[in-house]
Amino acid sequence: MIFGFKVKYLRQKKGLTYQQLSNESGISLSYIHEVEKGKKYPKPDKINALAGALDVTYDKMVSTQTDKKLQPIVDLLTSDFLKIFPLDMFGIDTHKLFELFSNAPDKVNAFIITLFNITRKYQMKSDAFYKTALRSYQDMYDNYFPEWEAAAKKFKEENSIENKYQYSEKELKKILSDIYGIQVEDKKLEQQKKLEDVRSYFSEKEKILFIRSDLKEAQRNFLLAREMGFQYMGLKERPFVTRILEVESFEKLLNNFKASYFAVAFLMDEDKVVKDVTDFSGQAHWDKNQFLGFLKKYNVTPEMLLQRLTNILPGRFGLNDLFFLRLTGKNNLGQFGITKEIHLSRLHNPYANENNEHYCRKWISLNIIKQLRTSRSLGKYDGAIADVQISRYWGTDNEYLCMSFAKPDDKNNNDGVSVTLGLMVNDNLRKFIRFLSDPDLPSRVVNTTCERCAMPDCEFRVAAPIIEEEKIKIERIKESLEDL
Secondary structure (H helix, E strand, O other): OHHHHHHHHHHHHHOOOHHHHHHHHOOOHHHHHHHHOOOOOOOHHHHHHHHHHOOOOHHHHHOOOOOOOOHHHHHHHHOOHHHHOOHHHHOOOHHHHHHHHHOOOHHHHHHHHHHHHHHHHOOOOHHHHHHHHHHHHHHHOOOOOHHHHHHHHHHHHHOOOOOOOOOOHHHHHHHHHHHHOOEEEOOOHHHOHHHOOOOEEEEOOOOEEEEOOOOOHHHHHHHHHHHHHHHHOOOOOOOOEOOOOOOOOHHHHHHHHHHHHHHHHHHOOHHHHHHHHHHHHOOOOOOHHHHHHHHHHHOOOHHHHHHHHHHHHHHHHOOOOEEEEEEEEOOOOOOEEEEEEEEEOOOOOOOOOOOOOOEOOOOHHHHHHHHHHHHHHOOOOOOOEEEEEEEEEOOOOOEEEEEEEEEEOOOOOOOEEEEEEEEEOOHHHHHHOHHHHOOOOOEEEEOOEHHHOOOOOOOOOOOOOHHHHHHHHHHHHHHHHHHO
């Protein structure tokens, strides 16, 4: 491909038509077309003939160094750029795109160089790109996929599986064994010290699903139902461990998401969730106990419940202005980090920040981790805790109804993890959720990070508003220049 771009660039630079280059080199017109499209690489005698016709040396023709204007494209092709951004996978014709770039003005080439430098400077990896692409894919479909919902229902119908609120681990193991001949082994995985971060592993050859026995039943049930999804939906390109070690392709990541979606659709039937959500939202007051009760009713984790709501609320109720995030807090509560997020319709506040800034301490996602620590220290902790808050974002008209759970981190029991579902407060939400008008519903003015917050006299501030101060400084310079 590099050779083809170089031939085309040198031909155009010299002002030769295809026919003229064919005449001067003695190479057929069709062959030159194939060379320029990157479909053929000539033998040495033809390279010599092309070099002579284009007034360059043989070495210049075969070198990866070229004219400064074309060099950015060559750099991209010889880098890992196309591995990180696999254009063909997303239906973008690489040849046509680079043909556009090779004929482009200097501004476009500057843009290519910028992409290349960003990729290199920030050490972007393909898995980060694939995960971002998956989040975009979820957003495109409002995170609701009727065909996968139907697959979970059809699987139950075809195999005469009762549609109920809860399934025991024993029932799910029997389904895997009877239908797919897959046995479950739940003792060997934790015996391997190097595999302490691996929750499950499927041996395709032996048809054995290894699962850690120290996981909660709700977590094990999800892994069992996910394996049903892989098998029933015929997903061949797939990960065999719970947490994907290396994301080699978008297809693998997407199939993992499909199987996970199937699992929650199987465990939390769509129609049952719709009924429960309708009953819950129709109440005049927020009922924390009922909200917590859904965890036991379906035998699911807080994260599974809230992620399921990110499917049902947009898909069945048209509430697609929402976000989901998972946040971890260290034991000393001095460090918090967002470890997972979904945004539908747009990028909502709050969102992950890669600049090591300090998240607003008035977020419910942080406060509920503090509540968790207090309840544990007082010996009052009994499973997950839940809370609610109306978050009004400083300097904007944006308000969110935020519902959160918190529990100890599975890996480090001293740390806390919260999961939050945020729904933008608008006319649709007010009509749907009756308890939004409850005057006793807690409400707070919040912001994204301390560094970006100009809120005066904030008693929770843990860092100076340096980014806001820089903006004010620039505005003052502009005003002074106007006066001048």
